[in-house]
Amino acid sequence: MTANYRTITKNGLWTRNVVFAQLMALCPLLAVTGTATNGLGMGLATTAVIVISNGTVSLFRGVITQEVRIPVFVLLIAAIVTLVDMAMNAWLHELHKVLGLFVPLIVTNCAILGRAESFASRQPIGPSLVDGLMMGLGFTVALLLLGAGREILGSGTLFADAHLLLGEAFSFLELTLIPDYRGFLLMVLPPGGFLVLGFLLVGKRLFDSRVQNRPISAVAADAPACTGCHAQSLSS
Numbered sequence: 001m002t003a004n005y006r007t008i009t010k011n012g013l014w015t016r017n018v019v020f021a022q023l024m025a026l027c028p029l030l031a032v033t034g035t036a037t038n039g040l041g042m043g044l045a046t047t048a049v050i051v052i053s054n055g056t057v058s059l060f061r062g063v064i065t066q067e068v069r070i071p072v073f074v075l076l077i078a079a080i081v082t083l084v085d086m087a088m089n090a091w092l093h094e095l096h097k098v099l100g101l102f103v104p105l106i107v108t109n110c111a112i113l114g115r116a117e118s119f120a121s122r123q124p125i126g127p128s129l130v131d132g133l134m135m136g137l138g139f140t141v142a143l144l145l146l147g148a149g150r151e152i153l154g155s156g157t158l159f160a161d162a163h164l165l166l167g168e169a170f171s172f173l174e175l176t177l178i179p180d181y182r183g184f185l186l187m188v189l190p191p192g193g194f195l196v197l198g199f200l201l202v203g204k205r206l207f208d209s210r211v212q213n214r215p216i217s218a219v220a221a222d223a224p225a226c227t228g229c230h231a232q233s234l235s236s
Contacts, residue, residue, distance in 0.1 A: 005130055012134025018111040019142035019197075020204045025111045028102050029143060030193035036158055039147030040140065041095045041165045045084055045103060047136025050112045052080045054120040054132030061121045073116045074107070081106045094164040111135065142200075149196040154188040156181030 018024050028046070033039040056076050057064075064072050085103045088096040096103065106112070115135055120128040151157055156178030163171045186192050 004127060008127060008131050009134050012131060012136075013138045013141070017138040017142065017204075018135055019139060020201060022111070024114065025109050025139060026197075028105065028109065029146060030190060030197065032099055032102050033143055033147035033150055033193060034154070034188055035151045035160050036144055036148040037095075037160060037162050037165055038098060039143035039145075041092070042099055042102065043136070043140025043143040045088060045099075046106055046109060046112070047133065047140055048084055049077065049080050049106050049109075050115060050136045050139075051129060051132035053077050053112055053116055054128040055125055056080070057116045057120040058123060058125040058128035064121070069121065070113075070117070073113055073121075077112055077116070078107045092165065094161075098161075098164070111139065145200060146193065146196055149200070150187045150192050152177060153184050153196075154186075154192060155183045 014021075016022060019026070019029055025046075028042055032042045053073075053076055057073060081104060084106070085096075088099075088103060115131060119131050123131070148158060151160065156176065158175045158177055159173040162173040166173070184192075187196070
C-alpha cells in the first residue's frame with residue numbers, strides 16, 4: 001500500500017501531471033495566471049474540488065450504475081464547485097472578483113471528471129483522496145510556476161496582492177524583484193502564457209529525457225551496495 005501511495009504521489013506531481021504530462025485544463029491555466037497569487041488561488045480552489053469530488057465518487061461508487069455515472073459525476077462536481085465558489089465569495093471576496101468567472105468554470109475542468117471516471121470510481125476512498133490531492137497539487141504547481149514566470153517577466157514583481165489570498169500577515173511575500181522595471185507587456189497578455197508554458201514543457205521534457213538516458217555507471221552508483229552478492233551469484 002505504501003508503494004501504491006508513492007506511485008500515486010509521483011503520478012500526480014510529475015509523471016502524469018495534469019498540465020505538463022496530460023496537457024489538460026489549459027483554459028484556466030492560461031487565463032488566470034497573470035500573477036503567481038492568482039495562479040495559487042485558482043490552484044487551491046481546484047485542489048479542494050478534486051479532492052472532495054474524488055472522495056465522494058469513491059464513497060458512492062457501489063451505488064452509481066455505469067449507465068448514469070457521467071451525469072452523476074458532473075452533478076456532484078457542479079455542486080462542489082458551487083460550494084467552493086460561495087465560500088471564496090464570502091471569505092476571499094477580493095480574490096474572487098479577480099478570478100471572476102473562472103471559479104464556476106472549474107466544473108468544466110476535464111481533469112476533475114477524468115480522475116473521477118478513471119480512478120475514484122474504481123478505487124477505495126483512501127487512495128482516491130490521495131490521488132485527488134496529488135493531482136490538485138500538481139496542477140497548483142503548474143499554475144504557480146506559470147504565474148510566477150509571467151509576473152516576473154511582465155512586471156518585475158512576485159506574489160503581487162498576496163494579502164488578498166493569504167491575509168495581511170503574508171504581505172511580506174509581495175516582492176519587487178526588479179525596481180524601476182517598465183515591464184514586458186507580452187508576458188502579461190495571453191501570448192505570454194503560451195510562451196512561458198512552452199518553455200516549461202520543454203524544460204520538463206529535457207529533464208525526463210536526461211533522467212531516462214542516464215549512463216549505466218550512474219544508475220549502478222545509486223544502487224545499494226550488496227557485499228558478497230557478486231561472489232554468491234558466481235558460486236551459484
